[in-house]
Amino acid sequence: LELPDADGGGNTRQDAQRRVDVIEAFQTELKELEKAGVLLLSPAQRRVVEAHHAATIARLKSAFDVDRDARSKQLSLGMRVSSFLGALAFAASVFFLFYQYWGRLGTSAQVSILVCSSAVSFLMTVLIRTRDSTGYFTKLAALVAFACFVLNISMFGQIFNITPSDKALLVWGAMAILLAYACDLRLMLAVGLLCVLGFASARFGEWAGLYWLDFGRRPENIFPAALLILAVPRLMSHRRFGGFASTYRLIGVLAVLLPVLALSFWGQGSYLDWEPTTIEHSYQIIGFAASAAVIWAGARWNWPETTNTGVAFFVIFLFTKFYDWWWETMPKYLFFLLLGLTALLALVVLRRLRRSMPSLESSR
């Protein structure tokens, strides 16, 4: 966990928000201490502290548009949801607008419109980025710019009857990641990582002799790219980008566990030249081990998103196995009782794990 520096609030909006939350918590606790008579500040000291906090909050608010209180946080959440949905709607609108009219245009006009829409929407994003401290409008503009770029390349494929290529995923991924880092947008980072994951998996599939579009029919193609994505936050510091490291970890963990889950039911999809049932059983064991390792790593390094994903997949692996083993043979009350008992056992194990982990303060 990165805490903001003493008076600056760190480099990201998340750091600044944490700093404001700490100030708010301090003020609440100070009132409690004063009420209990444990700590009494002189009026002069109080004025100095309050002035310092007010100045810090004002500066952070102007730089990062942080939320001052709980109500403000709720409104911010609404704005985030609204900006995400608006961005999706705008992107869809651009897509359908072109589809509605492209058949009535000559090839030169089609090409000009597509290239210009990519360039202009990108320039608009740059412009909005300089004027928007909140980030909501930037997110909206960035997603539209990305949609225009995707439309640009994919429509060229349709207009000129080009053989589908995995390289399109690479340039889309590059654009999404560029927008993510330049505008501090986790959503675009996730989109970019998915594109890069698709490209890398297609390449691995091609090296193994598959046509690239079939890479999904051998889920093992995704593993190398997933491991690379997981390695990025260990190799590159993301202190300046709030939540980026966790996005890498989340996409990486999902890209490992989802193919394992698929292969635990679909042995036919594996490269391994074994009986499908042997492959499925092997991947079921790997699924349990990998989810447990993810939970452990998440708890060890304090990565909540990793822990939660690991727990979710562990439960999915466990319940699907229970279903396979007992759904047909066991009375339903006993089946669900067993599920309940398992959930209890998981709670006990996780509680013990939480106790055994060193606290954040002691580990610092």
Added chain:
Amino acid sequence: MNLRSHRVFLVSGLLLVVVANVAVFLGVRFNRQPPAVSALLLTERELAPTGSWSLSQEDSGLSLRFDVRSLPPESENYDEGWANERGFVWGSAPWLTLEKLRSLGFPLSSGEPTDDDRRRVEKLLPKDVFVVLELNGNSYQRALRDAQDRAVRDEQRAQADPNDKNLAVSARISRESADAEQNQNSRLFCIDADLDPVALSKAYSDRPHYAIVRGTVQPAISQKSGHWRIVGQFFGLRIPEVNVPLTYRPVFGASRRHSYTEAVARGIGGQMASSKEAPRYSVMVAWGRRFEPWIVAASPQAQ
């Protein structure tokens, strides 16, 4: 974001847009450099208007889909194959023998196939290869001859027993099939495949009748009465559709706003001309150095 990183962002983004578009244009230019690798004069029989399944109302574009057929192995045509439980596999082709599949890079054992071989074959995925398309050649003539023979045979059976209604229905269906084969069905057949397009070009040098394009093939299992065997399956073309530029739109309708929806309304899109009608348009399609197609010319055909 400081001024320097702001500039880096701006330049990188625009550079990415420019580089991606230039790369696409260079690829298209390279593909269309004369002379074309292949060129075929197709009609509505081989190229039917199509529309995307979900956007037909919204999509104003028009694409034509190649209708490529694959002749089934001798006496294993579609109807008889199913009727006799011959283990008919869709797209199976007589020329896609085990030897041919091996030469295309599929790891198939040369001895008597075992159950392990079957498991391996079932796991194999389609391969991207070069295929030969034959227009109005021996394969089509054979399909036409088979359909006409079947029609004559069924009509003779129906005449021999005029009280049997089933025979009469079979005779009518067979005659309609033969008429459709004569006037309506595609005459474009996939007849060979190889990993080397140059070798195929040399083997099939009659340009008005053959085209070398990218397609996919795959081994499949054909099973009947508990016995199984490995057959070759032609899956389809890598680029199954060709876009119609605005210049050629009037050929497919008077209005420049002609779209898939309008094509359906006029009875062109999504359905062929009736079996007695002649095709309503002809389109010259070329395949370039990257084996990507484009329309070179299109004209309405006299009714």
